[in-house]
Amino acid sequence: MLAAPEGGAIRLSAVTLMAQKAGLFPGQTLADARALSPELAVHDHDPGGDAAALDALADWCRRYTPWAAPSGLESGGAAGLWLDISGCAHLFGGEVAMLDDLTGRLARVGYTVRAGLADTTGAAWAAARFGHPTKAVTIIMAAGKHPQMLAHLPIAALRLPPDTLDGLDRLGLRNIADLAALPRAGLARRFGELPARRLDQAFGQIDEPISPRAPAPVWRLRTAFPEALGREEDIAAAVRNLAEALCNRLARAERGARRLELCLYRVAGRVDTIEAGTSRASRDPDHLMRLLKEQLDRLPEPPTSAPDPLSAAAEAMVETLTLAAIGTEPLHMTQTGIKTGLPNDTERDPDALEQLVDRLSGRLGAQNVRRFSARESHLPERVQASAPALADMPQQPACKTPWTARGSPLPARHGC
Numbered sequence: 348m349l350a351a352p353e354g355g356a357i358r359l360s361a362v363t364l365m366a367q368k369a370g371l372f373p374g375q376t377l378a379d380a381r382a383l384s385p386e387l388a389v390h391d392h393d394p395g396g397d398a399a400a401l402d403a404l405a406d407w408c409r410r411y412t413p414w415a416a417p418s419g420l421e422s423g424g425a426a427g428l429w430l431d432i433s434g435c436a437h438l439f440g441g442e443v444a445m446l447d448d449l450t451g452r453l454a455r456v457g458y459t460v461r462a463g464l465a466d467t468t469g470a471a472w473a474a475a476r477f478g479h480p481t482k483a484v485t486i487i488m489a490a491g492k493h494p495q496m497l498a499h500l501p502i503a504a505l506r507l508p509p510d511t512l513d514g515l516d517r518l519g520l521r522n523i524a525d526l527a528a529l530p531r532a533g534l535a536r537r538f539g540e541l542p543a544r545r546l547d548q549a550f551g552q553i554d555e556p557i558s559p560r561a562p563a564p565v566w567r568l569r570t571a572f573p574e575a576l577g578r579e580e581d582i583a584a585a586v587r588n589l590a591e592a593l594c595n596r597l598a599r600a601e602r603g604a605r606r607l608e609l610c611l612y613r614v615a616g617r618v619d620t621i622e623a624g625t626s627r628a629s630r631d632p633d634h635l636m637r638l639l640k641e642q643l644d645r646l647p648e649p650p651t652s653a654p655d656p657l658s659a660a661a662e663a664m665v666e667t668l669t670l671a672a673i674g675t676e677p678l679h680m681t682q683t684g685i686k687t688g689l690p691n692d693t694e695r696d697p698d699a700l701e702q703l704v705d706r707l708s709g710r711l712g713a714q715n716v717r718r719f720s721a722r723e724s725h726l727p728e729r730v731q732a733s734a735p736a737l738a739d740m741p742q743q744p745a746c747k748t749p750w751t752a753r754g755s756p757l758p759a760r761h762g763c
Contacts, residue, residue: 349424350377351392360392361424373423394420401426403618404453405560410612410667411435411449413563418472427475429468429557438569446485456616460484465493468557469549473497473504494550498524505545511538523549564608566672568593575614575664582611582665583643587636589670594630603628603678605737609639610669611646615662619646624737626704626718628676634702641710704736 348371349360357377366387371380381387401417405428408415412435418427432445439445446462453460463474465488477500478486488496497504500523502515515538520526523546526534531543547553568589576582586609597603605628609621623638648663708716714735722732 348380348387348389349392350389351394359389397426401428402560404428406610406620407612407616407618408449409561409610409669410569410618411439411445413561413567413671414557414559416557416560427472431557431559432464442487443485446487450484452616454484461486464488466490467493467549467551468555469506469545470497470551472506473500473549477501477504497549498522498527502526505542505549507542507545511542514538515542562673564671564673566593566596566602566604566675567669568596568671569667569669571667572665575661575666577660577664579643582668583640585668586639586643586670587632589668590636590639591632593670593672594632594635597630597672597675597678601677601679602675603630604635604672604674605676606672606674607635607639608669608671608673609642610671611665612667612669613662614664614666617663621646622673624674624705624708626701626708626736628678629701629705630678631702634705637702638705708735708737 348362348366350357351360352358353374359371359373359375359377359380362371362373366384369384371383371387377389380389397420398417401420405415405417408428408430412430412432414431414433416429418429420426432442436442436445439448442464446464450460450462461475461484463471463476463478463486465471465474470488470493474486474488474496478488478496502520502523502525503512505523505526507515515526520529526542527546527550534542544553548555570585570589572585576585589609593604603625605625607623609623611619611621613619621639621642623635623642625635625638629635704716716736717733718736719731719733722730724730
């Protein structure tokens, strides 16, 4: 059980299923709870830790769709996640197989979970919490059928605050169909505009888009393995394949990557995220792979509670990889490697300096490798500004006049 101070008393914030059967419930004072169950084990409620754990779960759900976000903490210790799976379900064998995989994995790491799927966000929320009287873990509202299926659900399925639910209950309104039959004007005068808005959102008459926890990248590739990978060389080879495929797609669009994000989804539910940046746009798979490999080699050992090393190694195995270019820039084809025949001509790679800067930034830290840019000032010691080498170049030059080796002009001196 979890407890926290509330209203001048210490009250239960969340209870277990066994405690519920013993008559305990969220909001009950700790004194009353101990009177019913003296052996009660209570821990301090940590809302910040719960929110961080929910954010981590939302990141984990990006293995199914990049459009994932937490819906927030709820009363009684529950929490929710939004997933927009449009165009993603076929990658997992359909909607039923996808939800079964999602709920099964969460159950194996210790979560009690119910999943709802519907045409609208509000209907999916209602389906997951009120959609079926049995112990079904997955509730799917068939396409176009959510208005009929919502009608018999309780009004609490509309995500209304407790005081509004109490007022509607005193009027004898029990389900969504009763509420939908009321005139909207009278409903708004007594309870405000929220009940009508929740009805319209659930029935799809008002759009309710999901704002993902992280912007969904345009350039994103994913690969899942029939058997999880444990050897470092196998993981590196899989990352190499993703890097080459991503560079091919960028080449067709004449773009290059500035920032990469590699996510490793492990068997135990942990997600390791690696980011790498470049000083200028690149789609060279060898160079990008070197940057990612250096970060892979420095990944710490995943924490585990497994009782033996063999189980710990199994939990750390990688079953899904995603690679995304979260920052890109136009990069047109250029011709290189032409010998001019001049005495001082060299056949050096023109990108060698930028690649060296990228590797140093990855090893030493992006903030520790700097470049200088021009800044408009009459003071010679202030004509240069320092910025990280991987930072985006400004769209407009910092100086209105060209920056030459002679520096900025000094102010005129006048004497009398």
